[in-house]
Amino acid sequence: MSKYIKKCPECGSINLIVNKDKGEIICKDCGFVIEERMIDFSQEWREFDSEQGEKRRRTGAPMTYTKFDRGLGTDMGGMSDVYQLQSKERNKYFRLRKWHHRVSTAIERNLKLALAELKRVSSFLKLPPAVEEEAARIYTMAVQRGLVRGRSMESVVAGALYASCRRHEVPRTLDEISEASGIDKKEIGRTYRFITRELGIRILPSNPVDYIPRFVASLKLSPETQTRAVEILEKAQKAELTSGRGPTGIAAASLYVATLINNEKRTQREVADVAGVTEVTIRNRYKELLRELKLSKEIKKKLEEAIEK
């Protein structure tokens, strides 16, 4: 349940108490309630052979939000028995059936379409199933609250996906989701903010470190450079250089500095392109990094070493 939370968002402590009876996770140091009303997924019984299992098990297949009816469909029965009823009763049956059909199609047809779209986008982005599931859940809640009205279905799907990515710390930039879904970046950002606010979804500010591995991969850099970039990034966070800045810009700048130090130079433009920011932003962050972390010395040292060789 809480596998995404390793640290207390209030004080950063890793001393967390999991209280299964209350369904809460609490920070031991500052008492902050990190997660409440969580669900205990464990079994309260054991089975020693299949027979006992058969007897004690009392649920079916797991529910899933990626099916429009969560895998639990209801439909009214077929026609076979109806003709034994009297005409009055028969008409009542047809009316019920008709309304059942109408009510369930209103929301569910929308969901069906939306979840197909969600599936398409998320497989395009190669997102893990958990993220897709969460996005489906968010979308379902949005539909139930009538938040889709006035917005295009696709943009809400994209917003839900983005929110889900953020929650699971598998960051995709707005640009990537925009490209995959064909929705304008600003539009996604808007609906994302709207639905998270309306649904009261708390999103931890995204951590620039999460972006580094993907940037490294697309620039084909060495693991050493990646480690270096993360180091720099962590120092920057300690020096409070990161708050209020765009996480991608900071990640990009750290990576750029790391390439310089490790003699794997990439141009500012190359780094800027994969990070989805401009060179100017990298330059600004980069200058701050040099100034605040006294990294210029290190770079000079590395350069001198390179010259000696």
Next chain:
DNA sequence: AAGACGAAAGTGGTTGA
């Protein structure tokens, strides 16, 4: 010629009166 640098003006979003 390409890349790095920096100034200046513009953009979209947040905040606080």
Next chain:
DNA sequence: TCAACAACTTTCGTCTT
């Protein structure tokens, strides 16, 4: 609701390699 403002982008001219 509007103005101030912070972050970021775009554009462009200059400097360095």
